[in-house]
Amino acid sequence: MTGKDADATKPAADSAAVPASKPKRVRTGCLTCRERHLKCDEGLPNCQNCRKSSRICKRGVRLNFIDTTVQAPPVIPPTMEWNVNFQDESRDIASEYKGGLSRYGASDNRISDQPEPGLPYNLSTAVPTAPIPPHQPLPPITGILPDAYPDEQQSMMFDTQRDHQQHHHGHSHTNSTYSGSTAQEPYSNPDQAVSPSSESRDYLNTQEEVLFMQVFVEEVGLWMDSMDPHKHFSRLLPFHALGEPMLLNAFLACGARHLSLVNSKYTEDKALHYYDTATRYLLSSLQNPNRDTVICATTAVILNVYEIMCERALQRMNHIAGARALIKECGWNARSTGIGAACFWLNVGMELLSCLHFNWQVAWDPDDWGVNMDFSRETQSGQEEIWTHRIVYIVAKIANFRASIPRYQEASPRDENIRLQNRYAEWKRLKNWTDAWNENIPRTMHPMGYLYPYQTISQSAFPEVWLIKRTTIVARLFYHTAMCLLAQINPVMSSEVEEMRELQQRHSQQICGITAHVKDSRGVASVALRSLAIAAECLTNRREQEEVLRIFDKIRQETGWRVGFVNKELKEKWGWQDEAQPQQTQIPNMQNTSLFQHQSTIQPQATLQSLPVTSLPPTQSTARARPPPGILNPLLATADFSMPQHPYQAHYVAPNPIVNHNQFTYQ
Incomplete structure (x- = not known):
């Protein structure tokens, strides 16, 4: 062999002497080595790394699914009573898309046979299984609310649910x-x-x-x-x-x-x-x-x-x-x-x-209500509703007293005088009850703040009365209404005209001040409307009258209650004959003054109690037809x-x- 031939055969001999190298990436290594970022020698049943470190050699599944051994998953053998229940929602889902429901044939459209959403359905018998018991504990709200839908799809879903709910309860429009x-x-x-x-x-x-x-x-x-x-x-x-x-x-x-x-x-x-x-x-x-x-x-x-x-x-x-x-x-x-x-x-x-x-x-006679009328001074908090119930009882008694005003005098002056004295004694009793109520209510039912009209930033013609609790506002409105009514129906008015006029004006201002500055009139609208109508009748200042009408408009906008007839009644009682050109002259200080003067010129012994409370001076007329005062x-x-x-x-x-x-x- 020449040297040239020896050099030619040398690479072949070297390549045969060097064994073939293993691939760098291990394919069947254990999961334990993979978690430790070590190269696994793929030894079975435990690799060398796991044997040295006394670790569990965890095996995984090969991606190529070749020569892989896994443990069988646990399986519960089915019993004879075991059934698979399916809930077919394909039509409901298809109905959310335009033209989706039309893809189902008419013969295959069994919407009426579908169960109520949330109930299991047995396809083998096509009969709904027993519904979920109705009295289930209320689940967490975050786990039961439906998912959000787009506007158009949401409207369609709500219409479908509403129609199904009406069918479920067995009634329709x-x-x-x-x-x-x-x-x-x-x-x-x-x-x-x-x-x-x-x-x-x-x-x-x-x-x-x-x-x-x-x-x-x-x-x-x-x-x-x-x-x-x-x-x-x-x-x-x-x-x-x-x-x-x-x-x-x-x-x-x-x-x-x-x-x-x-x-x-x-x-x-x-x-x-x-x-x-x-x-x-x-x-x-x-x-x-x-x-x-x-x-x-x-x-x-x-x-x-x-x-x-x-x-x-x-x-x-x-x-x-x-x-x-x-x-x-x-x-x-x-x-x-x-x-x-x-x-x-x-x-x-x-x-x-x-x-x-x-x-x-x-x-319902207030005496039969069973109200506790203990007027001992209240020292505990949280009793506002009890005192509100008491003032409602008092106002009911005053309403009965007002509605029972005799329309005609007794034939005998002596009998008339006795009746007058009896009614005055009853009036005094009602007045004492009302005063005692105001004196003994808890401190929380009195105003928290009070500003005179010139102190308010709203430029209101009425004082700003600040009451905190809603039931307190209702109670104070009833109280001031009671005082206004008592001032109007005093049987013996001849000697107390000025005092009753001042009493009525003062409490009317309080009613107007409460309703004008209440932050949310919705919660007290029912009482505020009637109290304000009673208080507004005795107002004489044009600015105050106009503000009362604005208050009525505000309550109407917030509550939607139809109170337009009250505006018309008040305008006629105030003498607003023409709204386009309102009268600049003011009405006398007290609206019922002409009543007192008219009666005193004809019958000196007659008082307001001989006329219906809803009567007006001769120059005025009622705003709308009302039931006569004598109707029960x-x-x-x-x-x-x-x-x-x-x-x-x-x-x-x-x-x-x-x-x-x-x-x-x-x-």
Whole structure:
């Protein structure tokens, strides 16, 4: 071999002597070495690194699925009773897309057979399985609310859910709501009354119901709970209504009605539908002797609130007498607690405001309410509602005293004088009660701040009276209203004209000052409107009169209540004959002065008590037709199921006395 040949064979010999090198990346190494960032020698069953460090050699699955051994996963063998339940949501999902539902054939469209969302469905039998028990504990709100949808898809989903919910509860829109007939005849077809569903809901799941319930809680429930420390109507009862369709529809009716009053985009069709539905539920329950009278009474009270909110309240008072009769059937009075107390005070409060407007006597004698009239000086806090109830009792007694003013004098001067002295003694008793109430109320019911008109930055003509708690505002309005009325109906006015005039002016200024500067008039609107109307009658300054009208407009904008008739009445009482060219001359200091002077020139012994309180001076006329002062309160003859003309005559069945009604008191 030559040297050249030896050099040629040398690389081949070297390459044969060097063994082939392993790949740099390990493919089947253990997971333990991979976590420690070490190169694994891939030894089995344990690699060298794990043996040296006494670690568990954990093995994984090769990505190429070659020569890989894994442990079998745990499997529970199926039993004979084991079934697979599927929930077909393909059509619901397809309906969210334009034209998606049309891809399913007509023969395959079984929307009516689909179960309610959230319920299991057995495809083997095509029959829904047992539903989830209705009384489940309320889950966390973050885990049950639906996901957000785009606007168009969300609207479609809400419409689908609402239609399905109406089918689920077995009722739909009434003919009286959408066929053009009015809802003034809710009892026109009692045979169509439906029975409330016994199922409970965890939450409201339609856009419409959520909106109307929010409006009720945040707008209507505020003034309904103005004398209730536990706030049943705005905080507690809405949750109970989830399981009571009758109660829920009454709430939704009030919310929809308020929304139609404050926003012209909403009509009253929805409100009438919920009102009619709640009324049918109520009438159907009244035919059942085993009914829950507490739910019935509460629903009737709320429906009465709906009617109060209507523009033609006197023509829509279908439930006020029924609510009173059901309250008496439940045995509720001023000594009740919980929902009974809330319904009682709301009902008598609304009636009292109507009596002050129409000069009626209160149908339910205040002496039968059971009010604790202990006027010992209050030293504890948190008793404001108790003192509010006491001033409501006093105002009711004053309303009865005013409505019972004799229209004619006795034939005998001696008999007339005796009657006059008796009425004056009663007037003094009412005046002493009112003064004692103001002297002994807790400090929290007195103003926190008081600014004279020249100190206010609002340039108001009335003082700024700052009261903190809503029930305190209501109580002070009732108190000042009582003082104004007492100044007007003093039977012996001849010797106390100046004193009564000054008393009336002072307390009228306080009423106007409270209502002019209250931050949120929605919570006290019901009382503020009537108190302000009574106080405004004696105003003589044009600037004050114009500001009162602006206050009424503000309350109307915030609450939607139709108070235009009050403006017209006040303008005529003030002598505003022509609004385009208002009279610059002012009315005499006290509006009823001409009454006193006229009577004194004819009959020196006559006093204001011989004339109706709503009478006006001879040069003025009433703003609108009102019931004559001699007409009795309509509730006197109907607010009891023992009366021959009691409410719900065609539907009422006496309750079973042994039934254990659901007394939800919410202490």
